[in-house]
Amino acid sequence: MKRVELLVIGSGPAGLQAALEGARAGARVAIVERERRVGGECLHRGTIPSKSLRETAVQLSRARRGLIIPPVYLDEATEVASLVGGLEKVVSGHSTVLRDELMHAGVEAIHGRARFVSPHRLAIAHVRGGETLIEAAKIVVAVGSRPRMPPQVPIDHENILDSDSIFSMTYLPRSLTVLGGGVIASEWASTFSALGVHVTMIDRNERPMSFLDPELSTAFIQAFEATGSQYLHERSIERVWWDGASEVVTKLADGTEVRSRKLLCAFGRRANVDQLELAAAGVELHATGHLATDAYGRTNVPHIYCAGDAAGPPALASTGQHQGRQAARHALGLAPSAPFEQVPMGIFTIPELASVGLDEATARAKHGDVIVGRAEILDSARGRIRRAEGGFIKLVADGRGRRLLGAQIAGPLATELIATAQLALVHEMPIDGWVDQVFCFPTMAEAFILAARDVIYQRPALSAAAE
Amino acid sequence: MVTSAMTPLASSLNERLRRGKLQLPPLPGAAVQLMELSQKANVDAAQLSQVIHQDQTLAGRVLQIANAGSFRGVSEIVSLQQAVARLGSNLITELACAASLQSAFRSPAHADRMSRIGRYSMASALFAKEVARAGRRNVELAFLCGLMHNLGEATVLYILGKKRGIPSEALQACIDELQGEAGLAVAKTWRLPQPVQAAICFFPHPEDAPEGLAEPAATAALSHYLARRLFDPDGCVPTTEAPGLDILNLYPDEVEAALDQREKIREAVAAMEAS
8 A cells, every 4th residue: 555644635726736845845745636637627627728718808808899900709600619729738738737847846646536445544546447545644635626506507518507517618609697706607707798798697695706805896897797798686596497499597586587598507616525535534524515624724634634625715726726835834744834815816807806915894904094005007008008998906005004915906917917916915015115116117017106106195194294 | 541451342442432432421411500500509499490391301200209209298299399399409409410310321231230320329429418418528519429420330331332241240340441431531521520520530449539639539439338338238348448438537437327327318219210
């Protein structure tokens, strides 16, 4: 029987980081992946394919706004595959990079499906039958998640799809209903909407992605509805059915019926633990279907950790990477690397949304007075050149306007721009530090300087002097 | 490709095939449009009925199937639009597509074998949908891969349609040797989508398919295996040795779950044959 110090189950963003961190610490590490290639759902079915399609949608929406001549319109017979040319090369290329990284780090990759047989021992089933036993001192469960299948939504992967099968559609539908208001629902809704599909998004909450600063979700709704699509908030679903001929019908509790050619059910995800036989290890599931963990990612069984989607929201690749790293470090007795608050969140809607550190409401709740500096993306020369449709940078500073507590961005390349704020936060750069910097001209990063100046102008002493 | 190991019959047919001297089965006009419709998201009943009505024999056959045991409801279906409303545009498109294709392959000398191909083709198509669902792959495309995967064998029988008295071993050898080439020739003539071409050419050995096309070939190979488990279970290899598992990354229990649909699929095939 094989024995390792750290066994990681799942090779998505969380699992990979856990394995690499363990190897970096000098531990003997193995990683088990049920799919043929490493990278997890994120690489093969989720993040990478959806972002590839989104990239085309962004180009097309710019073209429709007359920014590229001539504007391009897609007809209904457009094949989805034709909109993500070269995707297979992107996926296989990235998977190879990840596999090589594991190999160089000395991590043993095992292809198979893991299940616990005891708290320290797992059996790995292989596609061709047979099992391999492996024993580990510490275990990180990073098995990811799968779409939830609510009983009132009969997912058939043909007309009523989930977020794993949505990408298998051959042609762009004329209309699409999206159930849910989380990150996945919002990203797919805005991508299809930008591709010219009429999208109706149905959410039980007042606003989508309610964990975000309300200004970010408002920016999303405004851009989404500007394309002709619709966001129905605070609605609940009574029943969904395929009419047998050509449409999916969604009946809401208030009696409204929404008809569309296809439907995407994105009502959250649950941990992918069905075949893990957690009971054999004594690991308990939270009522939400995720693994309950403490701040270090530890489950109720002290040597078994959980990271990534399986541990529950926010279930982003970035947070998963952080959780994976922290879990491995804690398991191997190392100090944590960076606090969770410094992990950025990037949402690939159109426009992109990003956040790091505290948002305004959380900062006020925690610190009392805060100063918020703002700049519009269009206030930067590059923003005007790009003819950006709205977008802003928001810097949240302490009450004296000296220390950065967080930043939120909506607009083009927000998920890239947030890295600047992240580094400022990690290295505790004072607000004046922004103003002392010179960024390339013209770039949208200059909006940071404008937002920092806005904080400075609101400082108590300056405000008093102005009065 | 001509090899010295080929039987004289296969070698002669192959030579004629390469020179373009063999008459290949024409693709029925309705089938072309039905295949397109089968992958479309936005098909309405009127559009579908219009395509099927272009071929009156086909229209009659679809109605017969719609009224057969496993599909029939409480009252008789008398129009195609009614059939679409009752059974759904997807199922009607699939049934019509299968029926249309079968009508293209007449082989009087090998009628039994041809009907066996039809049976396998329909069952494979329906199993392919289950295989696709298990792996969250495109269900409509999988259906076509399953439906068409044995086009090569059907083509060889079509070519030899009037040649009676060929010993069964010689006929089998001829099929084994030529089905890939013959299937590809027809697939190209019919301008079938690339994944379907890959399913036809590589289903006996999906691991040989080019990058990006191994999955449709493996889907066809596995669904053919499942059809065999349905009709001719004796001599079938166990699930763990089924073809295509590595490429599709399906575990034995997932294959067994697809096989759980066997009775439903048997009924659908029986309805097709009864029409």
